[in-house]
Amino acid sequence: MEKQTAAFTSKDFHRTYARPAYVKPGKLIHKNVEQAGAHDSFSTERKHPVFFVDLPTKNVSMTIGGLLPGQLTNRHRHTYETVLYVLEGKGYTEVEDEKIEWQAGDAVYIPSWAWHRHQNLSDSEPARYIACENAPQLQNLGVALREEEGRDL
Template sequence: MMDRHFQSADFDKTPPNLSAILPERLAHRGVEREEVRNAYSEERKHPVYFVDLPSHAISMTIGGLNPGGRSNRHRHTYETILYVLEGRGYSMIEDQRIEWEAGDAVYIPVWAWHHHVNADQAEPARYLACENAPMLQNMGRLAIREEA
């Protein structure tokens, strides 16, 4: 990673070629075997496991919804793509109900109010969430989340 921050007048200093810089960690094993971040999960009313890898542009979490459970209504300045690992339910994105089940992907646009519901009263739902929050954080604290 470069320690230098470029400005608009530095466009001519863009290097003509790149070298791969490998971080110390390239894998996070047993993501769901680790403890959830309790305060974060409790605030959101469902378990969230953080994938801890050194990406500067995207983040990944694995979320779960208990049978019949739902997340808080919220919005954020980063995009999210959910991939449903197991279960069935729906997401309310603004005023649209988007049904989902295992194998589906759902897009959450920037600043759209939304929440997720597990429609199954007996089985949990699990999903993988990919977000561009780190990129916005690295651009100057532009990743903002608001709960309803």
């Protein structure tokens, strides 16, 4: 085994000297996520309820999103990827110029920097989904951006 060097350069991309170690986080569970309440400022900005899963992950985030009957979200985009898993309801997600219809049990992928928005197709029943994103990873690297249509970055 080679001796570990003090700093890596571009010619060393294939080498790694990582030595993983378990570091116990402050918490491993967030009980009753939705009972903790919606994230008010983010929910107001997005115009639909959003519940953050408060766990100490540095690479992925998870939120529970809700769409009221007939609700259409603002069009927006971000540098992080999103995977939605639909818990209940029926609707669609518009990704750029493509309309992706979904219902409970479906998963939807939203690519990085794609304009998108969500619509609940029911006039009487709410829709709910879990959104998993790599936002914390990009935030920690300083490259996470989010833009609402009609607003400057």
